[in-house]
Amino acid sequence: MARICVVDDKAILRESLQATLEREDHVVTTFGDPVEALAALRQEAFDVVLSDLKMPRLDGIGLLRALRENGCDTPVVMMTAYATVATAVEAIKLGAFDYLQKPFEADAIVVAIERALEHARLRSENEALRTSLNDLRPRRTLVGSARVMRELRRQLDLVAAGQATVLVTGESGTGKELVASYLHAASPRAARPMLCLNCAALSPHLLESELFGHERGAFTGAERTRKGRFELADGGTLLLDEISEMALPLQAKLLRVLQEGEFERVGSSTTRRADVRVIATTNRNLADWVTRGRFREDLFYRLNVLPVALPPLRERVEDIPELVEYFLQQAGSAPGGRMLRLAPTALPVLMRYGWPGNVRELENFCQRAATLCPGGVITAELIEPWLASNRTVQVEGLGHLREGRLLADMERQLVERTLARFNGHRVRTAKALGMGVRTLGMKLKQWREEDESRQRTAVACTN
Numbered sequence: 001m002a003r004i005c006v007v008d009d010k011a012i013l014r015e016s017l018q019a020t021l022e023r024e025d026h027v028v029t030t031f032g033d034p035v036e037a038l039a040a041l042r043q044e045a046f047d048v049v050l051s052d053l054k055m056p057r058l059d060g061i062g063l064l065r066a067l068r069e070n071g072c073d074t075p076v077v078m079m080t081a082y083a084t085v086a087t088a089v090e091a092i093k094l095g096a097f098d099y100l101q102k103p104f105e106a107d108a109i110v111v112a113i114e115r116a117l118e119h120a121r122l123r124s125e126n127e128a129l130r131t132s133l134n135d136l137r138p139r140r141t142l143v144g145s146a147r148v149m150r151e152l153r154r155q156l157d158l159v160a161a162g163q164a165t166v167l168v169t170g171e172s173g174t175g176k177e178l179v180a181s182y183l184h185a186a187s188p189r190a191a192r193p194m195l196c197l198n199c200a201a202l203s204p205h206l207l208e209s210e211l212f213g214h215e216r217g218a219f220t221g222a223e224r225t226r227k228g229r230f231e232l233a234d235g236g237t238l239l240l241d242e243i244s245e246m247a248l249p250l251q252a253k254l255l256r257v258l259q260e261g262e263f264e265r266v267g268s269s270t271t272r273r274a275d276v277r278v279i280a281t282t283n284r285n286l287a288d289w290v291t292r293g294r295f296r297e298d299l300f301y302r303l304n305v306l307p308v309a310l311p312p313l314r315e316r317v318e319d320i321p322e323l324v325e326y327f328l329q330q331a332g333s334a335p336g337g338r339m340l341r342l343a344p345t346a347l348p349v350l351m352r353y354g355w356p357g358n359v360r361e362l363e364n365f366c367q368r369a370a371t372l373c374p375g376g377v378i379t380a381e382l383i384e385p386w387l388a389s390n391r392t393v394q395v396e397g398l399g400h401l402r403e404g405r406l407l408a409d410m411e412r413q414l415v416e417r418t419l420a421r422f423n424g425h426r427v428r429t430a431k432a433l434g435m436g437v438r439t440l441g442m443k444l445k446q447w448r449e450e451d452e453s454r455q456r457t458a459v460a461c462t463n
Contacts, residue, residue, distance in 0.1 A: 161187065199243055
């Protein structure tokens with residue numbers, strides 16, 4: 001079923017076309033005045049426009065030109081009893097999908113409409129695939145035989161079969177994006193696109209444009225109309241990573257899409273619809289953020305229909321041997337990689353370590369070992385110094401802190417959390433912590449320089 005806009009100044013033809021297309025289960029809206037049709041097309045979204053060529057006030061070519069100048073890419077099928085090569089060429093140059101000469105059989109118009117709908121569907125899929133290329137990650141699987149992982153896979157199989165929104169929570173590095181991919185691949189939507197968007201990576205203005213799209217000229221730099229992720233993922237899945245970082249005004253617009261399935265592009269008043277399953281991820285306690293006024297309560301409950309909590313690696317230590325084998329095999333099969341194995345004495349070293357970065361840290365560790373191991377066996381002597389420099393201690397309320405730097409790390413975490421609470425406002429942060437703004441600035445600069453120094457050292461070690 002599609003929404004068809006029919007524009008023709010002759011009532012008898014409008015009625016005939018409406019009856020023919022409604023028999024094909026389409027929703028048809030007719031206009032005898034092309035100016036009225038143009039106004040409606042600026043306010044409503046149609047799937048195909050079927051327009052006569054010769055009409056008073058505004059002909060079909062003028063209607064088509066106005067639609068394209070406004071950034072409307074809806075397929076347009078032109079009809080005329082005065083077919084000429086010149087008008088056909090002009091219509092095609094302006095982007096008309098098809099050009100039919102009157103009189104025509106009812107079957108001809110049905111076929112033309114179906115072809116236009118198929119063209120629009122393929123164009124949308126191609127655009128979605130091009131967008132999804134930026135979101136692609138190497139295909140991985142949920143590795144692990146621990147009881148918590150067996151329970152997780154059982155839960156995911158149940159959740160995948162549903163249509164409700166999913167909220168995936170867990171510490172950084174536990175594999176939330178991987179779980180989202182698993183859910184999409186096991187769902188009835190697997191044949192449709194899955195698109196990803198990191199809510200923390202963009203400003204609120206750009207994030208709104210990425211989600212809902214924008215019209216040409218909607219803001220500086222908007223040189224052409226662009227579809228958003230909701231339109232491109234129609235029929236599929238949209239992953240909203242780090243949902244907790246979305247600004248409150250944008251949360252209200254997201255809530256509307258989740259409840260009504262409706263939205264407008266930036267700079268447009270045309271209401272559009274999309275059938276998208278949303279999977280949101282976060283490493284924060286959203287219930288706590290609701291209490292603190294950082295996240296809408298109604299949106300939290302709308303997202304948390306099917307909650308999925310991922311266990312940290314320290315709660316599934318028995319999976320470490322299996323994960324190490326998997327990651328070493330992945331590293332070895334990469335271009336220029338070597339097949340390595342873990343010495344028996346090295347495994348207990350890995351099992352004792354706390355892995356604050358979870359599975360992601362273990363994966364990075366295996367890639368490092370595969371690169372720097374001089375022989376074919378990864379020994380305990382090789383990896384112990386690496387882990388000793390990263391060893392952490394779990395402190396209630398503050399997470400993992402490095403041994404030998406407990407006080408310094410506690411101070412940094414306290415400052416960073418207070419800074420986040422005040423949205424980066426240094427004056428309010430300094431006042432809350434009882435220190436001067438200049439002192440706060442010096443500490444932030446020192447920590448930034450320490451981070452940069454560690455990054456340069458890490459790069460040098462791998463070169």
